[in-house]
Amino acid sequence: MAEEAMFDFIHMEAVSYVFQGGEKISEDEAISKLEHMGFATGYRLVERLTRESGRYKDELDIMKYICKDLWVTVYKKQIDNLRTNHQGVYVLHDNRFRFLSHMAAGKQYLQYAPRYLAFTCGLVRGCLANLGVTCVVTAEVTQLPACKFQIQVQRG
């Protein structure tokens, strides 16, 4: 589908654009710019996508929405595994993350992988923020193309 390719290429260019500063911009600054972009996108996107559905019963329901509907709309697949400790920490496993699946199948390019996850972390954080859940989202990759997103809900 042409639209899927469009999103992939725009994301690729956004990452390389943010990193093109060279020595003037540090890795962390660039990653947080991408995360911020994802946050703003997610914040508005979730408003658009959940127009029709009613309020969600609880936090776990919201997480399930993220894993199923949001991931299917954006990445054309569902999250493969959701774990929680029922105390505000959720871990989402994606065994074949869309942006990483064309890069490598193993350890090659591992050091560059976080750059391609930053936008998604922001996206998830933005969606949850607009649904009323304040949180911190981090991502981890040990072997491409699988990755884990960890959501830590801030309470109180």
Place this chain on the structure above:
Amino acid sequence: MTIYNLYLFDRDGQLLHYAEWTRNKQSGMTREEEAKLMYGMIFSIKSFVTKVSPIDLREGYLTYTTNKYRLNLYETPSRFKFILNTDVHAQGIKELLHQIYTQVYVEYVVCNPLCQLNKPIESELFAAKLDEVVKQSPAYASRPA
């Protein structure tokens, strides 16, 4: 039916990837020299054929055959050249080369943000998938014919 080796050139004649499956005789030159020789020959043959051909051709696919092997050239619309040496009896190579272009090159190089399009390909995934596609094709046999 055997597949011997594959060269992939970009539009400026730079060798982006070389893979071999069966090669019993080396050419006695370094990889770069051999690549330049191959590219020069392909360029000359293409311009010769377009001038001398009695019919109009627009296919992007060209082969020449000697008694021992056949060289198949597939040129993409973006002027990338896939050259595959096979034995004389190989069939369906045009489809195989098209498959290599769409399912391996476009998927794993063009869509890979860390692969620059005018540099030699370093992605191991590309090499692995290329190997897989070639080995699965009916033209590949484990014993040279």
